[in-house]
Amino acid sequence: MSKEAPVLQAKNLGIQFGGLKAVNNFDIEIGKSELVGLIGPNGAGKTTVFNLLTGVYQPTEGTFFLNGEKMNGKLTHQVVAAGIARTFQNIRLFKKLSVIENVKVAFNKNMKYSMVSAILRTRKFWKEEEEIDKKARELLALFHMEHLADNIAENLPYGQQRKLEIARALATDMKLLLLDEPAAGMNPTETGELLEAINLIREKFNISILLIEHDMSLVMNICERIVVIDYGEIIAKGTPEEVSKNPKVIAAYLGE
Amino acid sequence: MPKNKKVEYLINFVGILAVFGILVFFLDTGILGKQVNYIRGIVTIALLTIIMVTSLNLTTGFMGEFSLGHAGFMSIGAYSSSIVTLALADSNIPNMLLFIIAIIVGAVVTAIMGFLVGIPALRLKGDYLAIVTVAVAEIVRVAFCNFAITGGGKTLSGIKKLSDVHYVYVVMIICVVIMYMFIRSRFGRAVKAIREDYIAASSSGINVTNYKVMTFTISAMFAGVAGAIYAHYMTAMIPNTFSFMKSSEYLTMVILGGSGSFTGSIIGASVLSALPELLRDFASYRMLMYSVVLVLVMIFRPGGIFGTYEFSLIRVLKKVFGKNKGGADNE
Ligand SMILES: Nc1ncnc2c1ncn2[C@@H]1O[C@H](COP(=O)(O)OP(=O)(O)OP(=O)(O)O)[C@@H](O)[C@H]1O
Ligand SMILES: [Mg+2]
Numbered sequence: 001m002s003k004e005a006p007v008l009q010a011k012n013l014g015i016q017f018g019g020l021k022a023v024n025n026f027d028i029e030i031g032k033s034e035l036v037g038l039i040g041p042n043g044a045g046k047t048t049v050f051n052l053l054t055g056v057y058q059p060t061e062g063t064f065f066l067n068g069e070k071m072n073g074k075l076t077h078q079v080v081a082a083g084i085a086r087t088f089q090n091i092r093l094f095k096k097l098s099v100i101e102n103v104k105v106a107f108n109k110n111m112k113y114s115m116v117s118a119i120l121r122t123r124k125f126w127k128e129e130e131e132i133d134k135k136a137r138e139l140l141a142l143f144h145m146e147h148l149a150d151n152i153a154e155n156l157p158y159g160q161q162r163k164l165e166i167a168r169a170l171a172t173d174m175k176l177l178l179l180d181e182p183a184a185g186m187n188p189t190e191t192g193e194l195l196e197a198i199n200l201i202r203e204k205f206n207i208s209i210l211l212i213e214h215d216m217s218l219v220m221n222i223c224e225r226i227v228v229i230d231y232g233e234i235i236a237k238g239t240p241e242e243v244s245k246n247p248k249v250i251a252a253y254l255g256e
Numbered sequence: 257m258p259k260n261k262k263v264e265y266l267i268n269f270v271g272i273l274a275v276f277g278i279l280v281f282f283l284d285t286g287i288l289g290k291q292v293n294y295i296r297g298i299v300t301i302a303l304l305t306i307i308m309v310t311s312l313n314l315t316t317g318f319m320g321e322f323s324l325g326h327a328g329f330m331s332i333g334a335y336s337s338s339i340v341t342l343a344l345a346d347s348n349i350p351n352m353l354l355f356i357i358a359i360i361v362g363a364v365v366t367a368i369m370g371f372l373v374g375i376p377a378l379r380l381k382g383d384y385l386a387i388v389t390v391a392v393a394e395i396v397r398v399a400f401c402n403f404a405i406t407g408g409g410k411t412l413s414g415i416k417k418l419s420d421v422h423y424v425y426v427v428m429i430i431c432v433v434i435m436y437m438f439i440r441s442r443f444g445r446a447v448k449a450i451r452e453d454y455i456a457a458s459s460s461g462i463n464v465t466n467y468k469v470m471t472f473t474i475s476a477m478f479a480g481v482a483g484a485i486y487a488h489y490m491t492a493m494i495p496n497t498f499s500f501m502k503s504s505e506y507l508t509m510v511i512l513g514g515s516g517s518f519t520g521s522i523i524g525a526s527v528l529s530a531l532p533e534l535l536r537d538f539a540s541y542r543m544l545m546y547s548v549v550l551v552l553v554m555i556f557r558p559g560g561i562f563g564t565y566e567f568s569l570i571r572v573l574k575k576v577f578g579k580n581k582g583g584a585d586n587e
Contacts, residue, residue: 001395054459056455056459075458076455077458077461077464078460080458080459080460080461081461085459085460086459088455088456088459091320092453092455092456092459093452093453093456094448094449094452094453094456094457095453096448096452096564097445097449097452101445101448101449102449104442105449105460105462107462108442108445108446108460108461108462109460109461109462111442113441113442115443115470117439118438118441118442118443119433119434119437119438119441120437121257121261121437123257125441126257126258126261127270129441129442132442168460169460171460172461213261
């Protein structure tokens with residue numbers, strides 16, 4: 001967090017559904033390799049922030065930038081091309097595809113062979129396919145999942161599905177990773193593995209992460225900074241310690 | 257190319273030649289006696305039905321969108337190619353070349369039509385494609401009933417008989433191989449991902465609309481090829497042949513065979529197109545039979561008879577010769 005442009009910069013971001021301002025005046029800056037937590041009570045608008053940042057919804061107000069490049073108006077796949085990837089609160093895998101195919105789909109944006117190449121099975125086709133196969137296996141290995149490569153995704157246990165979703169997001173070769181409650185529904189062992197995986201990808205890929213999480217202990221443990229929202233508005237920002245002492249945050253979590 | 261792939265392709269090629277050999281044996285050696293012309297007709301129709309059903313499976317099985325107007329695209333291929341070959345009737349172009357021209361015209365014109373239909377229909381989320389394809393097929397049918405150039409309400413006849421069963425076999429193989437290679441590539445992977453979850457697909461960097469329109473265009477294009485074959489086999493046709501009933505028949509074959517399986521489409525198309533012919537006496541009960549079979553399959557095998565299973569010659573050979581090394585068959 002210094003002079004160079006932040007990886008993500010959102011200014012005054014907002015969206016309205018009918019009369020409901022689901023997100024309002026949302027400002028955030030995330031620097032290189034930073035891990036920022038986004039927390040708030042149920043229905044606060046956290047997932048909606050992710051949907052705004054990935055082009056699923058178009059903001060009705062404000063702008064956001066990735067490495068200085070304006071992202072408003074881009075469609076989801078264009079946002080991904082620019083370098084923002086995400087996971088979903090309710091896991092969204094390609095259920096009937098194999099584990100490795102789930103990852104390969106996300107490599108598609110960097111693959112170049114043409115349709116003619118594919119049909120004629122040219123050298124270029126084989127070269128790229130072999131490359132992608134290798135990369136996908138490496139990614140899976142990072143999550144200790146290489147032995148599951150040929151399993152059908154929907155048959156994986158819950159914790160593995162969560163990890164596969166993260167592996168798939170990493171395959172898009174992004175600069176900013178958005179994780180929506182990655183530990184939801186996990187048992188303590190799985191959460192432990194997840195933490196390990198998150199630390200590992202931070203070391204290895206040097207990326208920035210914005211993390212939504214309900215598990216306060218997890219957030220307090222790994223996030224450098226935390227942003228708290230309630231009713232679509234930011235009510236507090238700061239280090240875990242600062243935030244946890246903030247009376248507004250305590251009120252929001254204990255309920256007024 | 258990996259070595260095991262080379263071997264696999266070679267073996268498949270030999271398999272394709274072997275089937276061709278069987279075809280030649282039965283149709284060209286006089287072994288079937290006087291029945292041969294009748295059988296040849298059934299085989300030709302079965303072959304073009306394979307193209308129809310496999311191509312419909314691209315849209316329905318692999319992409320997961322319902323198209324209820326595939327026969328409409330077939331008619332576009334049939335009429336456009338016939339118009340061209342009728343215009344070229346007096347030229348001295350050899351039959352084989354004329355056949356190739358007919359196929360290309362049918363393919364190109366229908367692909368353009370598929371593209372134009374696909375863009376608006378596939379942009380929308382939801383089952384709009386089903387509605388739009390029904391409407392388009394109907395509009396096309398009515399239009400062909402009224403244009404002078406397509407017979408003006410009467411039978412369009414005098415089309416040259418170009419669809420020789422040997423050519424048709426080769427065309428069918430080429431079509432199926434192209435579709436198979438398409439599906440077994442990054443393109444097919446993207447299309448299947450869209451079917452599974454389009455939000456996750458776009459969040460993985462897939463341009464959903466592009467890949468959908470691309471697949472639908474290819475699907476329509478091959479229906480056009482089948483249409484061109486049909487026209488130049490029947491030599492005369494009326495637009496009403498390509499009705500909603502016809503489209504539903506093809507859809508039935510896809511679903512029965514297994515949406516998302518080439519094997520299912522090929523076997524479904526061959527059996528269901530040949531069976532009613534062979535059971536001539538029961539022909540009028542065909543739709544009834546379809547419905548009963550469809551209901552039974554839905555109950556006992558909801559994914560279709562073959563599900564998403566693919567037959568693999570090399571796997572069979574390995575089993576037979578006991579050399580199964582258990583290698584992954586993925587591509
Ligand atoms: N497409 C939409 N149309 C209308 N309202 C919406 C839409 N999406 C979200 N909302 C509303 O916006 C608010 C914020 O929802 P959001 O899903 O972002 O909450 P959240 O903070 O992620 O909650 P949770 O912790 O339960 O996941 C909710 O009141 C929700 O009903
Ligand atoms: Mg949420």
